Amino acid sequence: MTTFFGIIIGLIILNIIVVVHELGHYFAAKRAGVIVEEFGIGFPPNAWKKTLKNGVVLAINWLPIGGYCKMKEHEGKGSKKGTYDGATFWQKTQILFSGVILNWLLAVLIFTGLAFTGLPQALPNQFRVDSDTTEIHSPVMITSVTEDSPAYISGLKVGDEILRIGDRPIIRSSDVATVARDLAGQTVQIEYTRDKTTSSRKVTLREHNDDNRGFLGVSSFQSTVTRSTWSAPIVGIGVTAQFTAETVIGVTRTIGDFFGGLLMQLSPNSATRESGQQSIGAAGESVAGPIGILGVIFPQAAQSGLTTLAFLAAIISLSLAVMNLLPIPALDGGRWLLSAIFKLFRKPLTKEFEEKVNTIGFLSLMALILLITIVDVTRFF
Numbered sequence: 001m002t003t004f005f006g007i008i009i010g011l012i013i014l015n016i017i018v019v020v021h022e023l024g025h026y027f028a029a030k031r032a033g034v035i036v037e038e039f040g041i042g043f044p045p046n047a048w049k050k051t052l053k054n055g056v057v058l059a060i061n062w063l064p065i066g067g068y069c070k071m072k073e074h075e076g077k078g079s080k081k082g083t084y085d086g087a088t089f090w091q092k093t094q095i096l097f098s099g100v101i102l103n104w105l106l107a108v109l110i111f112t113g114l115a116f117t118g119l120p121q122a123l124p125n126q127f128r129v130d131s132d133t134t135e136i137h138s139p140v141m142i143t144s145v146t147e148d149s150p151a152y153i154s155g156l157k158v159g160d161e162i163l164r165i166g167d168r169p170i171i172r173s174s175d176v177a178t179v180a181r182d183l184a185g186q187t188v189q190i191e192y193t194r195d196k197t198t199s200s201r202k203v204t205l206r207e208h209n210d211d212n213r214g215f216l217g218v219s220s221f222q223s224t225v226t227r228s229t230w231s232a233p234i235v236g237i238g239v240t241a242q243f244t245a246e247t248v249i250g251v252t253r254t255i256g257d258f259f260g261g262l263l264m265q266l267s268p269n270s271a272t273r274e275s276g277q278q279s280i281g282a283a284g285e286s287v288a289g290p291i292g293i294l295g296v297i298f299p300q301a302a303q304s305g306l307t308t309l310a311f312l313a314a315i316i317s318l319s320l321a322v323m324n325l326l327p328i329p330a331l332d333g334g335r336w337l338l339s340a341i342f343k344l345f346r347k348p349l350t351k352e353f354e355e356k357v358n359t360i361g362f363l364s365l366m367a368l369i370l371l372i373t374i375v376d377v378t379r380f381f
């Protein structure tokens with residue numbers, strides 16, 4: 001049931017992000033005088049349709065991932081007025097990239113709100129204004145217990161929050177290893193919280209750690225959030241810019257690993273081919289498709305709370321913005337590049353040629369998504 005609700009929440013969030021993107025296209029098209037024929041949430045077949053007062057057909061469709069903003073195309077030899085084909089190159093640029101801008105601004109808005117309520121620290125050098133930043137640390141939680149370790153023998157479990165070892169309070173996650181080392185070989189009381197109930201039990205710590213299994217035998221985790229007041233909008237912009245750069249680096253590395261690995265597979269050298277296989281594997285590990293995002297990531301985020309869901313939504317919105325900047329046919333960046341090339345060489349871009357290129361790009365993207373989905377399914381099971 002938890003997974004089911006996580007999937008529903010994920011679908012709602014993903015659709016909001018896509019609708020925001022398509023609204024960018026919608027407003028830019030209206031401003032350029034281009035007629036918008038239909039605005040769709042999800043993909044056909046239609047579940048519900050209504051023609052609004054401005055003549056735009058609002059459609060809610062049965063396939064709940066995605067959306068579109070259908071603009072009037074020029075057909076025949078008549079007037080191009082009000083059509084996308086009739087828009088200037090600058091107007092097309094605004095229409096194509098307005099969705100990217102709105103996704104980026106949505107990330108800024110979410111990060112700004114989180115800066116007020118509690119922004120998770122996901123990067124070691126995450127942007128902040130030191131004079132207006134308060135750090136809040138969660139309790140130190142056990143994330144794994146080594147079998148036959150002192151912690152295992154005493155009955156400590158994953159999810160327990162360690163409050164004190166002996167007479168030493170545990171403030172940071174690193175304190176667990178430090179205190180256990182200082183009290184090595186001693187029998188101590190460990191105070192902890194489990195299911196909101198505080199208890200304690202005796203644990204005899206190991207005398208040596210030659211095998212690196214730890215004196216207590218646990219791994220621990222502690223999340224940190226920061227809160228700001230007047231600087232929250234500045235933090236929102238700064239963090240969005242920082243994650244934009246990280247996303248660009250990550251996407252570039254993934255593309256490089258994938259295509260570089262494919263080229264290595266053509267080498268007659270077996271070591272090179274093996275290295276190429278590892279590169280392709282690394283690229284596959286760094287991406288997630290619909291199954292991975294909806295079936296795994298969102299259910300886990302939903303269990304972690306509203307802050308994690310909001311943070312994930314900002315990252316996905318930012319990722320959608322960056323992906324649509326890529327010069328891939330069918331994506332906004334690819335459509336703009338095609339128009340720019342024909343503009344540069346002063347050649348007319350025919351509707352037929354543009355549709356052919358975008359169709360090839362779309363089918364290639366669908367094939368890639370199918371491949372990623374297959375990888376997701378193998379991970380899931």
